[in-house]
Amino acid sequence: MQSRTIPRLRLLPAIAAALAIMAAAAGILLWMGRIPYCACGTIKLWHNHANDAETSQHFADWYTYSHVLHGVIFYWILWAIFRGRLSVAARLVIAMLMEAAWEIFENTSFIIERYRAQTVSRTYTGDSVINSVGDMLATLFGFLVAARLPVWLTVVLLIATEVTMLVLLRDNLILNIIMLVYPLEAIRQWQAAG
Secondary structure, eight states, rough: OOOOOOOOOOOOHHHHHHHHHHHHHHHHHOOOOOOSSSSSSSOBBBBOOSSSSTTTEEEEEBBBHHHHHHHHHHHHHHHHHHHHTOOOHHHHHHHHHHHHHHHHHHHHHHHHHHHHHHSOTTTTTOHHHHHHHHHHHHHHHHHHHHHHHHHHHHHHHHHHHHHHHHHHOOOOOOHHHHHHHSSOHHHHHHHOOO
């Protein structure tokens, strides 16, 4: 039996859909009571600290790089699942739905309390809406980079980002996942010592 190919979605409509998904997620986050931007009263494009009260409150910070990796990883996963049956543009829309769902779930009291209890992020209060939008845009960027670059280069990008964050912050996407799913006291102590 021949596999069916779903009609192709073009990139510009897919990007428009991705932006609409981001806007809808931002609206849901506001409805959930998330603050629009940092309670400090300023809006920064970049916040250079990793574990203070303003982390995840401005447009971008060190954890934005993890969201770029979300885009790369979503590209690979969706490529493996849909091998030629869905266009890159259609997979982009699915990736943005996944990232928007994560941003909403990440800002529930369940995940916020889990971060506070299981990681060194004791002051984490959730993301501001502007930070969530920045994270979703970073995912979009990561997906588009993965769609354009050779696989070997995206692997190098992924490894370099994880190692850099590990060295500079004692945290990265892999450790974040471990500490959320199966927290290890040894990792928490090592991160706290940094």
